[in-house]
Structures are given as C-alpha cells and as structure tokens.
Amino acid sequence: MILDGKALTVIQSHSLRHTTQSEWNLPVFSQPLLDYELLNIIEKARVNNLQHFYFQLLNSQEALIGRANAYIALTDFATLESGMPPYLIQVIQNIKKLFPNFLAFNMLECGFFTTLGEGLEVSEPEYKPAAIQAVAQQMENITKSHKVDFLFFRDIPLEAYETYRKILMPMGYLPTLGFPNAVLELKQDNLAGFLKTFNSKERLKLKNSLLFKEKFNIECKTITDYKDLCPQLAKLWKNVYQGSTDYSREYLDEKFFYTCSQVLKKQSEIITFWAEEKLIAFMLNIFNRDEYFVLDWGVDYEFQHYRQANLYRAASVISIEQAMKHKKKRVAFGITNYIPKKLVNATIHPLVYFVKHTNNPLLTYALAVGMKGQIIQPDYGDFWQINPQLNQYQKLDSFIAQEQATLLKRGFFF
Secondary structure, three states, X not given: OOOOHHHOEEEEEXXXXXXXXXXXXXXXXXXXXXXXXXXXXXXXXXXXXXXXEEEEEEOOOOXXXXXXXXXXXXXXHHHOOOOOOHHHHHHHHHHHHXXXXXXXXXXXXXXXXXXXXXXXXXXXXXXXXXXXXXXXXXXXXXXXXXXXXXXEEEEEEHHHHHHHHHHHHHHOOEEEEOOOEEEEEOOOOOHHHHHOOOOHHHHHHHHHXXXXXXXXXXXXXXXXXXXXXXHHHHHHHHHHHHHOOOOOXXXXXXXXXXXXXXXXXXXXXXXXXXXXXXXXXXXXXEEEOOEEEEEEEEEOOOOOOHHHHOHHHHHHHHHHHHHHHOOXXXXXEEOOOHHHHHHOOOEEEOEEEEEEEOOOHHHHHHHXXXXXXXXXXXXXXXXXXXXXXXXXXXXXHHHHHHHHHHHHHOOOOO
C-alpha cells in the first residue's frame, strides 16, 4: 500500500480546456460524475462563478492512476438552518440584513457542486491513501494563492471512511455528517415488474400518481432536445428555489439548462408536464455509465391542480422507467425531500464530510460540530440491513460526535 503522497505527481488544471475528453476519461476510471462531459456542464455554464481545479494523478512510472475535482465556492452557512431553533434562525436573518456576508465563507471542496458523489477516484485501491494525501496537499497549496476559509472533502461513503480518516485527521481535518443521498438499485427491467415489488397499498399510490392525464388532463412528454425550452425551465426551477425551505446553494439559470442540452445531448432528458399546451413542471435527468441522476425539478405553483396532481411523484416514477429503458443499474435521487424518495424504495445512504479551517483548529471544530447539528439526518431505513459490513457505524450520530470529542480531549487543537 502506497502511503506517501509524494510518490504521486499531481497535474493541476484550472479548466477542462487544458485537457481532452480522451485524456481525462481513461478506461481505468469508472466514477460517472468525474467524466469530462459531466464536469464540463458546470464549468461552461459558470454555475455560481466557481473557481475550478482538476487534478490528474500519476504514479512513479508516469501512468495516470487517479483524478479528482475541486472548486472554490462561496457558501452561506446561514442557509443550513434545518436543525436550528426558530429563535436562532430569526437572529441570523436579522444580522444578515445588516451584514449580508455574515456566515458566508469561501470553501475549497473536493466533490461535486450540483450533485452528490466522491470527488476523487483511483484506478486501483492501493493508490487511494496516497491519492487522498496528494490531493489534500494540493488543496493546501491552493490556499496560498487563493482566498479560502475552509477545506472540504465532501460526500465520503462509509465504506471509505477509515481510509480518509487515517490520512486527513492527522492533517487537521474533522469528520461531520453531510446530506445523505437517496439511491435506488434497479433490479427489474420494466416498470410493471418494478411496481410488483410493492405491497398493494404502496403500489396503488404509485399507480395513481400516473393518472394525471385521466384526472387533470395533463400531458407528459420526455424530451431530449430541450434547448428551446431553457427560458421556461429556468423560470420553473426558480419557483422551487425561492419556495424551498431545504438547503440549496447552487443557482441555476437559463445558461445552465442550455449548456446541459448541448453538452449532454445524448446523456440528458427532461420529463415534462403540460396543461393546455403550457409547461407546468419538469424534471431534468442526466445519465452516464451505469448511473441515472435526478438532477433538478421545476414547477408552476400557480397551476390549479398542483397539489392534487402530485407531479413530483409521477416524475420520479417515470424517471425510474426511463432509467430502465436506458439499461442503467441505479437511480440517484440526491438530497432533501426524502419521504417521496423512500416511497419508491430508494435507500438513504449516509455520507460524511471532512472539514478543516485553513489556519484555526478551533474553527475546524466549531464548523464540524455545527454542521452535524444543523444537517438533520433522516431515518436510514434498511441501509444497515443491506450493508451489514458497516454496522459499526449504525449509531452514526453518536459515532461522529465521539470522533470529534475524542480529538478535542486529546488536545488535538492545542
């Protein structure tokens, strides 16, 4: 096992224009979100004006054995209010009226900005510790030339926790709980077979959600060439963004949807709903390799049958059917709003962040503890039965709290 990050050479780029799709997407790699075309939609659309960093990792024989994605994002931690008491939310909102940048920090993150997934991968498992060490060191170097407050490794699955822990904790990182991902493993190849796996009560709910034509005269179309609809998509997405009480930091505009339509012509589609020839809702999905990702949802809240039609549930079921048609192995539904995702039997996967302040260990501790308290974790349901090898983490909240407290007691920060 290679443990010395110096054994790897890191090539850093600020834009995908500095490499090619064939150079980046080598056959030894498999993480779909790290593929060139999916990363490119965020860069080309200039989402949130991110500063991008792409890492290619070479071994001592100069063979490419790893790749990673990172970016600097301004993050407003005041939006992480789901676990706060109401009085504290009001206090923070009042402060931000006077000081808009209160609790806003520049985060250098290894991960993905608009979806969930591990932002680092290697060709062989034995390279993983060295790759983590090399990327972490490269991120430290970036802080010397860019304004960065915190360093983040996002969306680490529990099966990789110990590997990251052994490398990052000695470097000053602390673990905290992130937003879980809802993932459905596809074991059937058609919707009828999928619906048969539910009991009669739950199956009826899903079937009824597909009766939007009969009940409300709503038409559904799956569209792959949607460039002309981008202004409407941006408007409907903005409705959800402005009306949501859940955490959301990305701001998607018409350019984002247009970029998706052009860069991912054969890897994206929208499930659309129409009433009297007017677009009233959509779900944007992208797909790559074995994965189908439910990316964004937009809706017209003023549509008179919005609540009764339950179009989000309908779009979720139709997305599952589309994933089957594309012969994908799983559907990733993403964060927040977990109840309707559980209804379609998606499993909730816990994810861990490793966080570090650039120069103040006490702020590292404050952020790690604060995020754990603010991000409310859902019921993980059958995750532990499906993954018995991870049962040592079953009391996850107390486990992470103990990890944080143990280091504090040892005087780790002083």
